[in-house]
Amino acid sequence: KIFQADAVLHFGTHGSLEFMPGKQVGMSGTCYPDRLINSLPSAYLYAANNPSEATIAKRRSYSATVSYLTPPAENAGLYKGLKELKELISSYQGLRENEGRGPAIVNSIVSTSYTCNLDKDIDLPDLETYDAKDDTAERRDDIVGKVYAQIMQIESRLLPCGLHTVGVPPTAEEAIATLVNIAQLDRPEDKIEGLPRVIASSVGRDINDVYRNNNAGVLKDVELSEKITMASREAVRALVMQSTDSSGRVKEVKSAFDEMGAFFGNMLGQKKPWTKAIVEAGFPGVEEERLAPVIAYLEFCLKQVVANNE
16 A cells, blocks of 8 residues: 555465465455455466466465466486596496406495495495405496496486576577476377387387386496487487577477478488487487377477467
């Protein structure tokens, strides 16, 4: 009343108005939300992933809610000792057959794993008594595989990339981060295979078996799982980049299946950009036709992300 406001705009999720004392439904003059907002128009920008509390805002504070997108989520990545640990594992992969340096690297991996407190999550040999040179190659692979699987799990945890900005189109990296996570999932009800499944099948593997062995620490499949993940990301990047403008943002989505472009591409024997990206990532046998449904779905999702810059 003192400020003489014409309306109230709430930004973010959530405020305190709708949680003030009073009835749950059918507000009356004795309820705090009703007494505070009275007949003042209230517009509430509310995160699209929290419809239950948005309903409370509508019901108890008479707000008109406007949904906005959540910030894109990106892999957490590694730092300090965990990053060093991954570099050691990479070195071991190239020197595992070397009976001189291979065991020494495994000893370093075990020591660094204890430093990073990974012994709380996986079964590691005793730090004081273990010497990899006295162990078998299979046992060394098993230890490294379990550490590698745990590292991959930590690295792939999702963290939000800052805050969502209303009215600004997403950057290419933000769009990629969002679509990569969508691309991982199978959607059998829509007859859509996730990118990892299609890529794994190109080398004669079932992605469920790869994931199962990855979780068990089988070194070969931990490596394959990471390789598939990177190939999926490069395919999504290829899709997004064809709609990215000079400022690095996606303002308008270019059709991935442009008929004229496809016609000339087929005449010249060219592969689609996402297929080419997967081939270059080490999967030359991937089938372009099997990729088409998931790519079309990702294009649809990208259009929803870009629509209205919400």
